[in-house]
Amino acid sequence: MGIQIECYDPRGAAVYDIITRQVLQDLQLSRAIDDLRIWVDPREPVFIIAVKTQKTSEPIHLEDMAEMEVDKATGSIHLRIKDETYLPQLLERLWETQGRGRVRQPSRFEVIIEDPVSGITGMTVHDPSLNLKKRVYDAIFRIIPEGFRVIRDLSEDNLIALVCTDEVLRDEWVLKAKEIIDGMR
Template sequence: MLVECYDERGAEVYEIIIKQIFQDLVLGSSVDDLKAYVNPDDPVFVLAIKMRKTSNVIKFEDVANLMYNKQNDVTTILIDNENYLPNILKELWKRFSRDEIYQPNRYQLEIKGDFTELGSIVVDDPHSNLRRRIYDAVFRILPEGFKIIKDLSTEDIVTVVATDELIKDAWIEKALEFIDELNKGI
């Protein structure tokens, strides 16, 4: 972690703030590196956070078996991994009313009709979940009043430039340098 600031004490304070927020949100092990630039004289805050690699997306077919009974015209979903049941229900409720989903027990769901194509639907995306949690941290870290924000994030690096005035090209260049350095592991 590197916090650049002409004021050494200010850099230390921001480093403490960042570490505390990461600890509160349990993000420490999910981040490879972080670079921040703070300049109170030129009100700007640049933050770039490199995310660790996450596991692949989890689809219905990875955590449940879908079977269609043509005779009864019912798709039965047998849950293999109960940990994903809330996510499965959430996805089903996006597509069906709660009344259309019958749950005779914790590990079984039934829907009238042939819905075996649900197998390819994503029920959990660890990369997206981590990205959302990192954005939560970013908005907690940014100084109060810095409402003008430019998001320069890439696939695995969350990067923002924040200020309370017009964003300068030099600040964007600084953010792009951070992205380049984090990609190279500098």
């Protein structure tokens, strides 16, 4: 992982390098990041951060971990769990989409959805890329200077980029961020 920090003040850049490395270590993100660049100018004040993450494994869908059967008489959906690795995430997703009261788990390998409110075919149970993005945003918000709450998000795919300030966002800062992003592709 490469970290590049641009700042007119070398001591300020060194401090941000320490902060960034510490946050990434604390959140165990160091190995998940290919490239990280920060451009900061406290005189303006502007803080630009761009993070390129590694590609993650493919999402896990319902059909990857369970066999589904619909009870014609009651309309309930019976799931026979083949792989319980992501069972907690499956239950969480079912509670979100169907309501907790409709989901029963009579055994480790069986889940029943009574009177389903929506279809569950193809449901994404676990998405590693989404999980990684959430963790990277968490890291970024720990790194951004306190009070810099005017933010433009320029993220796309596996590149997360934010322009931050405590004033009105200037077009030239957004252009600088796009320049940084282009350099990371």
